[in-house]
Amino acid sequence: MPTFSLTGINVGTFNLGEADRIVTFFSRERGLHRAVAKGARRPGTKLAGKSEALNINRMLLAKGKNLDIITQCETIESFQRLRQDLERLAFSLYLAELTQIFGQDLTEDSQEYFDKLSLFLGLLAESDKNPGLLALEFEFVLLDMIGINPELDYCVGCRAPLTDRSLKAFNYELGGLVCETCFLRLRKLQNDSDNNRASVYVTPLVWKYLILARGASKLEVGEALKQAQESHSLKPDQSVQANQPIIAARRLMQGYLEYKAGKKFRSLEMLPDLL
Ligand SMILES: [Zn+2]
Incomplete structure (x- = not known):
């Protein structure tokens, strides 16, 4: 054989x-x-x-x-430390679930994806970095590698550069952020229930985390490790309030990936309030 x-x-x-x-x-x-x-x-x-x-x-x-x-x-x-922390374990299993769903499209880039997935599992296990933020960065790694980068800089309706004041929502169907004017215009075109499903409101702070995570997802392996080590010296702010925009940003990108996959993901359902 x-x-x-x-x-x-x-x-x-x-x-x-x-x-x-x-x-x-x-x-x-x-x-x-x-x-x-x-x-x-x-x-x-x-x-x-x-x-x-x-x-x-x-x-x-x-x-x-x-x-x-x-x-x-x-x-x-075997990432033993992952198995001692329910939150980090849940996020790691989420990365595994994403790999099962989208892995078929990554055969040509298998080495790069393998290295990124091992890197993020290692960071989830060993670094003090907020695990939700790590998962958000990984969502951007995946979105980039499967070629569906969301538009975060310009309104996908009118192409105007977005600002804190004009920004309104993320539209799954159009694959990016929309300004308030386009959001209202789209709402008139679609009936309310469709629009609710296709759009999620985005605050300027959530937008900031999306941009930050997108930047971090593009780091080379060595640089990402260095940054995670540096974050050891900062006191992580674990308060619920500080975590809210990270949770909202990560859920938003999960929603976008679910929209693309045509199905709901299950791994994080065990900790619905935290994640
Ligand atoms: Zn617009």
């Missing part, structure tokens, strides 16, 4: 038969891939722990008729 090796981040599993598990992972070499971990649900077997979500494994696979089979597996990173 021909074999090949892959290095992949586990992003999801489901059960197969009585003792096996199908693992979905994003590999550096080939992008999104599925393989069978035989016997992984039997307690005490080596593959049981290794096939858990968010592990990075180096694997040897045998080409199967339908699905490939993992024949050897070595875990090179």
